[in-house]
Structure formats: structure tokens, C-alpha cells
Amino acid sequence: MATFFGEVLSVYSRAVEEDDDELDENEEDEQIRRELEEKREVHLHWSPEVSESLKSGNKLQCSDFILAVGQNASSFLSVHILSTPNWDTIGRASAWNERSRAVTGQSCEESACVFYRHKDNPTVLICQVSCYVAEDQLFQWTEKVFDCLQLRELNVTVLSDTSVADYKTADYLGGSSAPFLRSLHTSAFGDQPVCQSLEQPNIVTGLAAAVLNHCQVHRIAAVVYQCYSDVIGPDSVTMETYKPVLIKLGRSIQLDPSPSTDALRKFVRTTDLQSNLYI
Amino acid sequence: MFISSQSSAPSFRDFTLVMPAVAVGNVGQLAVDLIVSTLNMSRVGHIHTDCLIPMAGNNPYASSKEDGEELHTPAEVHSLSSLHTVCLLLFSFVLPLFKLQSKTKKFRQLLVSWIKSSGFSRTVVLSSSHAYQRDDQQLQGTPLRYLVTPSLLKGSADALKELGWREMERVPAFPGLTDGNTEPRLCIPGGGITKGLYTDSCKEDLPLAVLLLFCSEGDNIPDAFALANHLNDWLHLKQPNKWKIPTSWSLLFGNGIPPALF
Numbered sequence: 001m002a003t004f005f006g007e008v009l010s011v012y013s014r015a016v017e018e019d020d021d022e023l024d025e026n027e028e029d030e031q032i033r034r035e036l037e038e039k040r041e042v043h044l045h046w047s048p049e050v051s052e053s054l055k056s057g058n059k060l061q062c063s064d065f066i067l068a069v070g071q072n073a074s075s076f077l078s079v080h081i082l083s084t085p086n087w088d089t090i091g092r093a094s095a096w097n098e099r100s101r102a103v104t105g106q107s108c109e110e111s112a113c114v115f116y117r118h119k120d121n122p123t124v125l126i127c128q129v130s131c132y133v134a135e136d137q138l139f140q141w142t143e144k145v146f147d148c149l150q151l152r153e154l155n156v157t158v159l160s161d162t163s164v165a166d167y168k169t170a171d172y173l174g175g176s177s178a179p180f181l182r183s184l185h186t187s188a189f190g191d192q193p194v195c196q197s198l199e200q201p202n203i204v205t206g207l208a209a210a211v212l213n214h215c216q217v218h219r220i221a222a223v224v225y226q227c228y229s230d231v232i233g234p235d236s237v238t239m240e241t242y243k244p245v246l247i248k249l250g251r252s253i254q255l256d257p258s259p260s261t262d263a264l265r266k267f268v269r270t271t272d273l274q275s276n277l278y279i
Numbered sequence: 280m281f282i283s284s285q286s287s288a289p290s291f292r293d294f295t296l297v298m299p300a301v302a303v304g305n306v307g308q309l310a311v312d313l314i315v316s317t318l319n320m321s322r323v324g325h326i327h328t329d330c331l332i333p334m335a336g337n338n339p340y341a342s343s344k345e346d347g348e349e350l351h352t353p354a355e356v357h358s359l360s361s362l363h364t365v366c367l368l369l370f371s372f373v374l375p376l377f378k379l380q381s382k383t384k385k386f387r388q389l390l391v392s393w394i395k396s397s398g399f400s401r402t403v404v405l406s407s408s409h410a411y412q413r414d415d416q417q418l419q420g421t422p423l424r425y426l427v428t429p430s431l432l433k434g435s436a437d438a439l440k441e442l443g444w445r446e447m448e449r450v451p452a453f454p455g456l457t458d459g460n461t462e463p464r465l466c467i468p469g470g471g472i473t474k475g476l477y478t479d480s481c482k483e484d485l486p487l488a489v490l491l492l493f494c495s496e497g498d499n500i501p502d503a504f505a506l507a508n509h510l511n512d513w514l515h516l517k518q519p520n521k522w523k524i525p526t527s528w529s530l531l532f533g534n535g536i537p538p539a540l541f
Binding site: 135136138139140142143167168169170171184185186187197198199200201202203204205206208209210212213214216217224 | 282325327329341533534
């Protein structure tokens with residue numbers, strides 16, 4: 001493409017090339033495709049009690065579903081909500097993709113996508129997602145999870161991390177403005193978001209978008225709080241940006257509004273150095 | 280599949296469907312943006328499918344703060360009953376990933392099935408094709424081309440003749456090789472699902488037309504205007520004055536420039 005300054009850049013067109021292979025897939029291609037699909041399938045592993053209940057046709061009673069997507073969002077919930085001993089782990093989700101790898105010291109049981117249920121108020125569910133869910137798995141993940149929930153009077157809150165480099169604005173953002181929150185909600189959401197709405201032409205992508213899409217078409221009240229940060233990896237300042245959301249969450253669950261420094265330190269580790277180029 | 284956003288499912292019988300193909304320069308999508316924005320069409324439903332990459336954003340056609348906070352999904356259907364016209368908006372891409380995992384065939388089948396069941400009187404696909412792959416003949420004259428299925432040709436032959444448009448040429452499979460056995464074939468490089476949708480519609484005997492522009496990736500806003508104007512010459516959707524640019528077209532080439540740069 002040609003830019004305003006006259007130089008020509010080679011740009012990859014997002015248009016998918018036309019299907020020259022209108023030829024039918026041969027058997028080998030079809031088998032490879034099936035195996036790939038099976039390998040990339042999203043699996044939900046519930047606790048025995050929940051599995052039994054779902055098998056007998058009873059969906060999980062749920063009034064509030066809180067989803068954290070990303071390390072800072074997940075750590076925020078761990079520090080402020082999941083630190084109290086009132087939560088049961090009721091399941092996990094697994095979704096293998098090209099970015100999945102065995103992390104040193106982490107067995108397959110320590111999943112990066114875990115579901116918790118409040119002991120005293122079992123209609124409140126939390127899910128922390130700190131792994132990468134690929135584009136082709138997002139829809140499936142969302143459909144499978146929401147299939148397990150009863151949807152009547154369900155309220156969904158999503159906390160989602162993203163990079164400030166993805167934020168579009170006419171005025172240049174100085175270094176001091178990040179991290180900040182923006183919200184996006186479905187038509188069925190009747191409450192007031194705790195922060196400014198996401199301005200055009202910005203969009204939400206990934207798991208937060210998949211959940212919003214599902215909730216919009218199925219008329220479920222849902223709100224996404226997207227945190228724009230300039231830090232890669234867990235960071236206490238970024239985590240604390242989600243604090244205004246506590247006001248809303250505190251109406252249905254007990255939380256710790258002022259966690260100790262030790263609690264914070266546990267979730268904010270020095271990012272593993274991959275390169276010392278910018279130290 | 281189509282999910283209505285109203286209390287009852289709307290009827291599209293005998294309506295005209297205008298839809299984009301995700302193609303080079305996103306010209307079709309930009310042209311549909313102009314149509315929906317200018318005609319102030321209202322949303323009547325969503326196409327909810329696993330074929331598209333999920334995304335969400337606030338109202339790209341907001342005219343004021345009041346209607347700014349309305350969530351929009353990757354594929355939506357907007358309608359204007361007075362013009363008997365429905366627009367399909369595509370804000371996202373069909374999942375390509377690896378060839379063996381491509382959802383383009385499934386998405387085409389979904390569209391064809393929806394077009395059939397809705398009973399549209401005609402479908403117009405707005406698309407584009409790589410300008411750099413034109414042959415010597417295509418380099419001359421207008422960059423606009425059209426295609427029409429036999430089913431639609433029956434009722435629209437006169438109108439198309441009057442417009443004087445050029446039909447998309449068939450090109451030899453192996454240019455330069457003189458082989459009497461090789462049939463020239465339809466080729467729309469960079470057109471995404473355009474060719475597949477057209478051939479599927481011919482097979483299914485659906486009344487469908489394709490309107491495309493040869494273009495390159497870059498600032499494709501002038502191409503969008505050109506395509507929308509050509510469509511308007513045929514369908515007469517509005518009086519020929521200004522198209523309304525949607526708010527989502529701001530910052531197409533990135534953020535504001537940091538002052539520290541200077």
C-alpha cells in the first residue's frame with residue numbers, strides 16, 4: 001500500500017484468498033482436519049458433584065458470573081475475592097493450541113482456566129483465564145460454558161487485560177495515562193458501568209468479545225471492563241485499576257478491599273527475563 | 280444463524296439484500312458502512328456463528344451520545360422497510376487459520392442457506408479484487424466489474440445494459456500458453472468468498488449479483504464511495520447527494536502523532 005509520505009509498504013491483505021481448492025478434500029486431508037479439530041477442542045472438566053448435576057439435566061444455578069481474562073485481571077480477583085476461604089474449585093477448562101506449553105513446575109492439573117463457586121452463595125461463579133484461547137476456540141469455549149449455566153436473571157462481569165498500544169485516540173496518550181479502564185455492555189445490562197464507555201473506533205477482541213457477543217444475542221446482562229496497560233505481565237498498579245469494579249461486585253460477594261502487601265507480592269512476580277535489551 | 284433482535288422475527292420476503300465480501304481493501308464493507316450510515320438503517324438481528332472471529336464495539340453509526348452506547352457484534356442485519364432493503368454488515372473476518380481449518384466454505388453455506396430461507400428477491404455482493412493482477416485488457420477503462428447469476432439476469436438484463444457496466448472477464452488458466460483445451464475461467468484474486476458465493480448461487484439458482492472494484496490495499500475510502508455510487512446508480516437507494524461517513528472511520532491510519540516526535 002502507498003502511505004501519505006509516498007513510500008510503498010508491502011501489506012498483507014486481510015482478504016482471504018479465493019478458494020482455488022474447490023477440489024474436494026482427499027481422505028488424508030480430511031483425516032488431518034478431523035484430528036486437528038479434535039485436538040483443539042475445548043473441554044470442560046467439572047467436579048463429580050457438578051458433573052452429576054449437569055448429566056441429570058440441571059444447569060448450574062447462577063446469578064453472577066465473573067470472568068477474568070488475563071494475568072492482571074485474574075490476579076486482581078485472587079487478591080481481592082478468592083483470598084477468602086469461601087470458594088470451592090468446581091471445574092476447569094482446557095483448550096490446546098499452538099501457544100500451549102508445559103510450564104515448568106505446573107502439572108496438567110494446575111489449569112490456566114479454573115471455575116470457582118462461592119460456598120455460602122452458590123449462585124456466584126468466578127472463572128479465571130490466564131491462558132491463551134485461540135481465535136477458533138473462543139466461540140466454542142463460550143457456548144460450552146454458557147450451556148452449563150442457567151441464564152435467567154444472569155449477570156455477567158468480565159475483567160479483561162489488554163495493551164494500551166491497541167487503544168486508538170486522536171490525542172496522543174502520554175506515558176502517564178495508562179493503565180485505565182473502559183467499559184462495554186450488552187443492551188440487556190441495566191446498571192451503570194463504573195467507568196467511561198469504550199469510544200469508537202476501539203473494539204474488544206478475544207474471550208471478552210466472544211462472551212459479549214453471546215450475551216448480546218441471547219439478551220443476557222453483561223459488562224466488560226477492559227484495562228489498558230503499558231506493562232507486559234503481572235503488575236500491581238494495573239491490578240489496582242480494576243478496583244472501581246469492587247463497588248459493584250461487593251453487592252453480591254464478600255471481598256477484601258485492602259489486601260496486605262504480602263498478598264499482593266504473591267501475585268506480582270518479576271517477569272522472567274527473556275531479553276535484557278531494554279533494561 | 281440469524282437471531283432476531285426484535286420480539287418477533289422480521290420477514291425479508293422480496294427484500295433486496297446488500298452484503299459485503301471481506302476482500303482486498305475492505306471496500307465492500309466500507310461501502311455497506313456508507314449505505315447503512317446514510318440511510319439510517321436500524322438493526323433487526325445478528326448472524327451468530329463460529330465462522331467469524333469474535334469482536335465487539337460500541338455503535339459505529341452513532342449520531343449522538345445517546346445512541347453511542349449500543350453493542351455491535353461481528354455480523355449484523357440492518358433493515359429499511361421503506362426501501363425493502365436489508366444490509367448484512369460484516370465487522371470481522373472469517374476464520375482462515377490453516378487451509379485445512381478454513382471456515383470459509385461453512386460460512387458460504389450458511390449465507391446461501393440464509394438467503395434461500397429468507398426469500399430475498401435479489402442479493403447484491405459488494406466486493407473487490409487485486410488491481411495488480413489485472414491482465415492487459417482489464418488495465419484499461421473502468422475498474423468496476425459485475426457478475427450476475429442466470430436467475431437474476433432474467434429480470435435485470437435491461438437495467439444492466441442501460442448502466443453500461445462491464446462483466447467480469449474470464450481469464451485463461453495459464454496466461455501465455457496457447458492451449459485450445461483450457462477453458463477460460465472466473466478468477467477474483469483477493470475477493471475472499473466472492474467467487475465461491477457466486478458459483479454456489481448459480482448452482483442453487485439464486486438471484487445474485489456481484490459488484491466489484493479493482494483496487495489495492497491503502498486508503499480505500501474513495502473506492503468505497505465509488506462502489507456505493509455505482510450500486511446507487513442501479514438500486515436508487517437515495518438521491519445522489521452526500522454519503523454520511525460513520526464515526527467508526529476515524530483513526531483508520533493510527534493514533535494522533537506524539538508531539539515529542541518533533
